[in-house]
Amino acid sequence: MTQSPTTPLSADSSHGLAAVEQEIARACKEARRDRASVTLIAVSKTFAADAILPIIGAGQRVFGENRVQEAKGKWPELTQAHPGVKLHLIGPLQSNKAKEAVALFDAIHSVDRASICEALAKEIKNQEKHPELFVQINTGEEPQKAGVAPQDADTFIAACRDKYGLQISGLMCIPPVDQAPAPHFALCAKIAARNGLKNLSMGMSADFAVAIAMGATHVRVGSAIFGTRTVPHN
Numbered sequence: 001m002t003q004s005p006t007t008p009l010s011a012d013s014s015h016g017l018a019a020v021e022q023e024i025a026r027a028c029k030e031a032r033r034d035r036a037s038v039t040l041i042a043v044s045k046t047f048a049a050d051a052i053l054p055i056i057g058a059g060q061r062v063f064g065e066n067r068v069q070e071a072k073g074k075w076p077e078l079t080q081a082h083p084g085v086k087l088h089l090i091g092p093l094q095s096n097k098a099k100e101a102v103a104l105f106d107a108i109h110s111v112d113r114a115s116i117c118e119a120l121a122k123e124i125k126n127q128e129k130h131p132e133l134f135v136q137i138n139t140g141e142e143p144q145k146a147g148v149a150p151q152d153a154d155t156f157i158a159a160c161r162d163k164y165g166l167q168i169s170g171l172m173c174i175p176p177v178d179q180a181p182a183p184h185f186a187l188c189a190k191i192a193a194r195n196g197l198k199n200l201s202m203g204m205s206a207d208f209a210v211a212i213a214m215g216a217t218h219v220r221v222g223s224a225i226f227g228t229r230t231v232p233h234n
Contacts (some may be wrong), residue, residue, distance in 0.1 A: 016224055027213060028212060041219065042222070044226065045064070086107070089110065092110050093110050099119075107134070121166060134170050138150075157197070182210055200217050
């Protein structure tokens with residue numbers, strides 16, 4: 001059964017947003033980077049519109065969702081009511097959802113296999129819409145996790161460009177939970193640099209400051225903004 005969006009357990013989530021903004025500003029200052037060089041993606045997966053609206057009201061304009069179907073159920077109305085809001089798909093994408101994903105999202109962070117490239121190329125051409133595309137790198141080579149193995153990254157990125165005609169904006173990674181994130185961020189940044197990619201989607205609630213120090217241009221922060229997520233009973 002599909003999970004229903006939930007509301008946050010924590011109080012005033014706009015306070016969480018303000019705290020995250022302060023931490024991003026601090027991390028940028030320490031890294032001698034312009035705050036404008038880092039895009040905050042507020043990860044709203046599992047949260048309903050009534051939890052998202054205060055964050056939009058506080059000025060946040062970029063949001064992330066993990067699942068196409070969940071996003072389709074709540075975001076069209078929100079984006080229509082709030083022009084300028086951008087939506088990023090940060091979870092795995094199935095090729096049979098490519099049509100909906102291209103129509104709905106402004107960016108897709110999980111390009112990681114040939115079937116996805118083929119489906120996205122077809123839909124980008126058909127819809128004449130060009131979402132920003134990130135290749136996901138499985139820096140820890142974890143078998144349960146999506147993404148391209150680091151040793152295959154250069155070949156895959158070249159195929160995205162040359163075979164499928166995709167414009168790749170950057171790379172995304174999710175380090176293993178039981179390892180220090182910095183080496184994984186450094187590896188992702190190194191792959192991006194040698195492939196001429198300027199954008200790096202790295203860092204979540206627990207490690208986004210480290211990611212900024214390592215060059216992240218996009219950080220994906222959910223619980224630090226919205227509070228603890230609950231998993232509804234089916």
